[in-house]
Amino acid sequence: MSWFVPSLRACHADMCLEPRKVHEVVFFLAIYLISIGTGGHKPSLESFGADQFDDDHAEERKKKMSFFNWWNSGLCSGLLLGVTVVVYVQEHVSWGAADVIITIVMAVSLLIFIIGRPFYRYRVPKGSPLTPMLQVLVAAIAKRNLPHPSDPDQLFEYPKVVAKGRLLCHTKNLEFLDKAAILEDYETPVDQQSPWRIANVTKVEEMKLVLNVIPVWLASLPFGISVAQSTTFFIKQAATMNREIGNGFLIPPASVFGLTAVGMIISVTFYEKILVPVLRRATGNERGIQILQRIGIGMLFSIATMVFAALVEKKRLGVVEENPTKGSLSMSVFWLAPQSIISGVADGFALVGLQEYFYDQVPDSMRSLGIAFYLSVIGAANFLSSFLITVVDHVTDKSGRSWFGKDMNSSRLDKFYWLLAALVAANLFVYVVVARRYSYKNVQRSVAVADCYQGDRSRSHV
Incomplete structure (x- = not known):
């Protein structure tokens, strides 16, 4: 509406210098509606999907363990289309046209969900958990x-x-x-x-299960902080690099995030089709490896992500120093591919593992709330990421030069990435202690x- 309704459209310039109050109201109303909708449907829908499998049936229980893998593969497929096709429409047609596409897709998905209502399994509410x-x-x-x-x-x-x-x-x-x-x-x-x-x-x-979740939740926050960088600084890095391919076609900066989705799809498929069957035969465990072990592997990959990101950013700043006029435009955006793909692999292990953990290791009556706990890890980590940036900016500015300058070329993101790698590595030791002392839910x-x-x-x- 803010694009197609003349009275709600802020202005025709690239940047509106004097937006009216109604423009701000409409914008923030849309943002908050997205937040409310996501917070309402995402934990409920994911737990509802997993509830379609019977825990007391051996075959269905195994399929349930695969549910979160394929659920996230589907999400990443949608994300891949979102950061390529939809972003391209946003940049080359209009934001309004892209939003219309998204609205139609959401309407169709809602219609499909409603059509399937007679075939779903439903849990009977048992009061407040x-x-x-x-x-x-x-x-x-x-x-x-x-x-x-x-x-x-x-x-x-x-x-x-x-x-x-x-x-x-x-x-x-x-x-x-x-x-x-x-x-x-x-x-x-x-x-x-x-x-x-x-x-x-x-x-x-x-009651013990809920209390046991708290240390794992806290130990997952540093990983969430590293995840937050792939949707912020990675895209800002891409915007400063050479994104041209083929006959003058420019890759939108946000499309770089598609490589993370590709990495996640690859890692989840490898885990489900190759790793789990092999480990099931080797360990005799239905899951192949324990959930917390899977999350720990993802944290190791997140450390590697930050290390690669620091090295690439150091290289980019070196290119800028050699040619201040052209900057890093002579450096291909595909230098960001390793850190983006490894970030996706980390997500395939840790994020999917966290979803499965918070669904499986809470009381049966709290599974929707359990997925909400997982989402709160990501939400809280984004707030902590902003807080950490503010603190680092304040401390480094006092020492002479802030790591976060007025633009990417005057910043030292490489040092910030090294800091995050050290933070996640130190936290991994704490996480291992928590995981080794953890008692899994054991059904009688x-x-x-x-x-x-x-x-x-x-x-x-x-």
Whole structure:
């Protein structure tokens, strides 16, 4: 509307020097609507898609493990079209025409989704997932002075034949919360006792799952900061380089991000079709490798991304120094290909792994919220990236020359990339410690709690 409605169009110049208030209102309204829409549909749609597979069916469970790989391959295919075809229309036709294309695509996708409604599997809502966790915490505090049982079989759990939903096995970590499952009143039926006084083992384990997610979430933020650079500084670098191919055709700077999508598609396909089958036979693990191991591999690739980015930027600045007049226009934009493709490979391991982790390792009733946790890693990391840039700019400016000058040629992004590589590398050591101490969600396969308790069986090995 801001392009096609005359009264809403800011001006006909490339840069509008005096926009009216209505132009700002329309612009920010559109931006906030996109944010609200993304925050509403993305976590729900992704978790809803994974919910179409039955966890208790062996074949469907394996297919579910592949879901996030192919989901992200589809997203990257759309992204590839977005940063090539749509961006080309934006630059050579108009922003309005590009937005019309996107609107039509979204309308068609919504129509397809609605047509499929009769065939979907639906989970029955079971109330707020936060209330049971609060009940566990209150019950554990109320019974804090009771001795901890030496045998986990003494903790209260519903028989599997009457339980609603999947039961979880007892784990040793956060044993204080186990006291919520200690049965005090043996005469009154449990279903008549206050849920604020007694909780079953499954509810206690769900509370542990949520608390276990927090260290992983924090340890993922530095990786998210490095991911943020591919949509910001990488594109700014591309804008200063020679983007001409063929008969005078100019690659739009944003199209460089398409190489990241290509890298992700390649890595996800390789992981799904080659790596997982080989590792399944070698380790006997259904997933091939544990989820946190996959994320850790992605973090290693993100370090490599920052190293390559620093080396290429150093080379680009050297070209500018040799020829200040022409700058880096003599340097092909395809110098950015290695860092962009490796960034995609990192995303294929870490980002997809984070999606699977936050979906799988939260209580069943919180899976949409789990995907929201994953999205919050990316959102918080972007804020931290901006904060880090501000701090680095302030500190380096005081030392004589800011790493972020008035343009790319007067900046020292290579040093910033080295800083990010060091930050992610240091964080990787912390992440390994967190991952090695992590206890995975363990679904009970038998009636008695003690039957599924196997000490360190659920621990990760990174």
